[in-house]
Amino acid sequence: MLMKYSRVLPLKCLGLLLPVLALISWYKPANGPGDELQVPVTYYKLPNGLKVVLSPDKTAPTIAVGVYYNIGFRIEPKNRTGFAHLFEHMMFQGSENLGKMEFIQLVQKNGGILNGSTRFDFTNYFEVMPSHKLETALWAEADRMKGLKITQDNLTNQQGVVKNEVKVNVLNQPYGGFPWLDMPQYANKNWYNSHNFYGDLADLDSAKLEDVDAFFKTFYAPNNAVLVVAGDFEIPAARKWIDQYFAKIPSSKLPPKPDLTEPPQEKEQRFTKEDALAKKPAIAISYKMPERNTPEYYAMGLIDQMLGQGQDSKLYEALVQKKGYASSVNSGINIGLGSMFDYNGPMLWTSSLIHDASVPADSIIRQYDLAVADIANNTTQEDLQLAIVKMRSGLYDAMGGMFGIGKVNLLASFALFDDDPSKINNLETSFKKVTPELIRQVAQKYLAPNNRTILIIEPKASK
Structure with a gap:
């Protein structure tokens, strides 16, 4: 799974390269003042802090579910470069009720696609499925938010996968990481903005099981996340399932966010x-x-x-x-x-x-x-x-x-x-x-x- 693009699961080059699927019915043409975007938005929060956004759209009989965690590679632990990206891989290795790769199989066997990525300030996971499978998607996302299966075998396996990804996408191809990975390291001075977020190979090797466990319990909590549902669904049913599957997941104590400010640049x-x-x-x-x-x-x-x-x-x-x-x-x-x-x-x-x-x-x-x-x-x-x-x-x-x-x-x-x-x-x-x-x-x-x-x-x- 790439950070620059997206995890290649059922479709090659899914990432940012897909064209527009269909005409969008929820906005108007720009004929004059006020003819602007009109996206339906219902926004609320569960008692455990989970932010929820619902946006119905009857254009096609599909639903899109996204869970975004407010943790990206910008604020990953020092001496653990690439850790946020490594953890993204771990989220596909099994949870309380879904074994290794079963999350992926669940989505694909129900006619859907899924993906995930790590960015500067969030890590996200999403599924697109037939609209009648909304409850399935919500249950599965809640299951891995509730409890990830963290084992040494899974960690060792994904360390190898990520290291190979770094070699294939950066180290062993011309212009690898140019400029999206390279430039922040040269332009910025604050470590949080300027480190090698794809991961130094030595740092990836040094990640310990206890690091993964602590990272999950701290950042992969409902009070550090937003759940978005868009597509062909009814709001009352969605709210019922969201409350049923997410409301009892405990929140965590989040650490203070580090200072991300950059010193003023005075010369080229x-x-x-x-x-x-x-x-x-x-x-x-x-x-x-x-x-x-x-x-x-x-x-x-x-x-x-x-x-x-x-x-x-x-x-x-x-x-x-x-x-x-x-x-x-x-x-x-x-x-x-x-x-x-x-x-x-x-x-x-x-x-x-x-x-x-x-x-x-x-x-x-x-x-x-x-x-x-x-x-x-x-x-x-x-x-x-x-x-x-x-x-x-x-x-x-x-x-x-x-x-x-x-x-x-x-x-x-x-x-x-x-x-x-x-x-x-x-x-x-x-x-x-x-x-x-x-x-x-x-x-x-x-x-x-x-x-x-x-x-x-x-x-x-x-x-």
Whole structure:
């Protein structure tokens, strides 16, 4: 199971790559003011602290169930890098009433799919099943929340699986971990934001059974989780089953959250990393993001659309179409691990490309500076409106994709981090409040050279 994408269970490349399954019936076209997202949201909490979000949608006879735990790799224990990801694997190794692999078999034999992933600030598990199997999905998720089967055999087995995953996905392929795994380690200073969250092989080996047990009892508790149900179901029945299966699970005493703040960056950082498997050089440029939920944060979301998203973006036009330095440019907030909506701490806007060896890195950086200067000096209302349209389109695609899990992801994130899943219906309003002047100001402040980190990948010459 990858953190960059998702666990490959019944379908290859499920992850973030699935297209929109069907038209979504719970939003309206943008014909004027007020014609924005209208996602049904029922939100409440059980006495044990479990957050519950219910969002009925009769589009298709399926249900999507997601359980998100407020523990990601950002705050995993020191000297245990990769532990949060390792633990994600352990959650598929059996529970009180379901033996090893039986959770997976239960879902698949009932016509469903399932997956899980570890991200900066949460670990999530989900199932998509026929709508009449909602009770089955809720019972199974409650069963492993209530009691995981933690054995030395399971731990040893999954340590080997994760170590092999690190080797296959990072160590033994060209550009492995670039830039999604590499860049946070170079750009950030606080250990919680800058360690190797995929896991050092020695740290993975050193994980003990008592570490796993303590981690589960502390963080995999109802008062550190949100349960989201979306799809074709009736709210009274769902509430009944949720109370029946989850309400008696005891809460835990959660430790204080560590300080995640990053010191202000005062000058540009540049690093070079050799890659023995790479055939061409590559470059990534990252800028530290404004704080979540601020006007500047929403402005950066729209700047991302202008600068890096699509073939009409300034970077694509400059670096691919005009200069021919590369065949593509990849850009985004929380790139490779999610979106601008599903994290809760310091974050980077990152852009990267693999380019011809004849092109100096400084020539590419010059094009970035010109594109940023264009936004900082020349953004108009027309430019802003186009960015809002692109953001809206991407937002709707995200919610309709992955058989409804995209919408589950947003609801869960807003419940975990903001205690307000209905925020999903206010996103467009927040983006529409951004002005061209704010776009220019944010570009000047946050896309300045003193706020960026540059990572250059150099192919290592064979001896």
